[in-house]
Amino acid sequence: MKKTSRTTITRETERFLVLNHVSGAAGTWCAECAAAVKMISIVEAALLAEVSQRAVFHALENSAFHFTESERGTLLVCLDSLMNYYNLQRLCR
Numbered sequence: 339m340k341k342t343s344r345t346t347i348t349r350e351t352e353r354f355l356v357l358n359h360v361s362g363a364a365g366t367w368c369a370e371c372a373a374a375v376k377m378i379s380i381v382e383a384a385l386l387a388e389v390s391q392r393a394v395f396h397a398l399e400n401s402a403f404h405f406t407e408s409e410r411g412t413l414l415v416c417l418d419s420l421m422n423y424y425n426l427q428r429l430c431r
C-alpha cells in the first residue's frame with residue numbers, strides 16, 4: 339500500500355505602515371463625523387488599505403467613507419471612516 343503524506347505550509351505576514359506625513363491638517367473638520375479628524379490623501383488611503391487608488395475612488399463614489407477637498411483642490415479622505423470601512427486597526431493616534 340502506498341503511503342502519502344501531506345505537508346501544510348502556513349505563511350504569516352505583517353505589514354506596518356507609518357504615516358509620518360499626514361496630508362491636510364490633523365483636526366480637519368469632517369461634516370459626516372461632526373468632529374475634527376485626520377485627513378489623508380488618496381495615495382495614503384490606498385497604501386493604508388492595501389488597495390488601488392482606483393478602488394479608493396470607487397469607494398468614494400459609493401459614499402463608503404467621508405472626504406473633503408483641501409483649499410488647493412486636493413481630495414482628502416477621513417481617516418476614521420476609511421479605517422472603519424476597511425476594518426483596519428489603528429495602533430496609535
Ligand SMILES: [Zn+2]
Pocket residue numbers: 368369370371372375404416418419
Ligand atoms: Zn469622517
